């Protein structure tokens with residue numbers, strides 16, 4: 027598939043006088059790998075710039091240079107047309123460049139307000155005592171300004187992961203950033219929380235500031251971004267306004283392969299479809315509304331959607347971990363009553379929970395019989 031003729035390189039998308047933040051010819055090597063091979067990048071004022079590319083393309087390395095975490099081997103940066111060196115993340119922050127990394131850096135046992143003011147001077151009363159009333163009030167004002175309703179006094183560990191992610195973002199707003207860099211920010215957000223984030227992004231944009239947005243969710247990029255730059259193997263493949271791109275063009279630029287729908291259809295048809303093993307008809311449960319599908323031998327069936335869309339709830343209902351309100355589940359054509367995880371296991375249905383890693387090891391324990399996170403008694 028040919029690239030759209032409008033896809034150009036970074037240097038050609040913005041007129042010179044409209045560049046807020048600019049990188050030229052960035053190279054960066056790690057032992058045995060050249061992560062960036064002469065990348066140009068330009069952020070325009072009042073725009074949301076998506077940075078896309080497959081795993082290992084160099085996205086995180088690029089933003090780590092733009093946020094002062096790494097120094098480039100070669101290349102230069104300019105802010106408002108003036109050359110600058112960012113020797114540390116603090117230096118970047120002092121220039122108004124705020125980066126939200128995917129990993130949370132919140133102190134779980136401190137309150138929202140204490141986290142928001144972590145590492146920055148807290149309001150003080152006479153004799154150097156912390157002015158708690160002022161601290162809570164200023165945190166409340168930051169939350170209010172971002173359209174968030176989060177109690178400043180709540181300890182972090184009491185909040186859902188998505189809300190914690192929003193606190194992580196709010197934390198950067200003690201001093202409002204001119205450039206906001208977000209690395210895969212919606213991975214832990216529900217549909218509702220993503221709307222809050224998009225409101226925050228649109229507010230920054232309306233003030234004439236810039237946002238760099240890393241995501242592999244195509245629909246999100248088309249919803250929120252104005253411009254996209256595609257990286258592949260450490261090189262900038264192209265930069266173009268989203269209005270001139272399609273998901274297929276972006277996918278092609280990311281992989282160098284033709285991934286058009288026609289090709290995918292050919293691939294699917296070429297795979298022999300085995301017998302039906304699982305069929306779900308008109309399933310209703312908490313968070314699940316009238317879901318039907320069938321799964322055949324040899325197939326991997328993917329469920330796509332944002333957090334809160336009901337993907338986990340479908341799986342948990344089929345696994346008997348949450349009650350089915352209506353609908354039928356058939357295994358090899360036979361209706362089955364999966365009323366508990368034990369019944370599901372007895373029928374050969376297994377489940378790997380999304381709650382793995384730190385959450386399981388710290389606050390939650392999985393039940394040895396049904397493998398579900400155990401909160402209280404199983």
Ligand SMILES: Nc1ncnc2c1ncn2[C@@H]1O[C@H](COP(=O)(O)OP(=O)(O)O)[C@@H](O)[C@H]1O
Nearest residue numbers: 056059061079080081082083084085086087088
């Ligand atoms: N600190 C590091 N040490 C060694 N190799 C690294 C380091 N950071 C990134 N890389 C390598 O550089 C390449 C680009 O990585 P990265 O910027 O993380 O890509 P992306 O964020 O697009 O997935 C990859 O091959 C990765 O393995």
Ligand SMILES: [Mg+2]
Nearest residue numbers: 082085086087
């Ligand atoms: Mg990355």
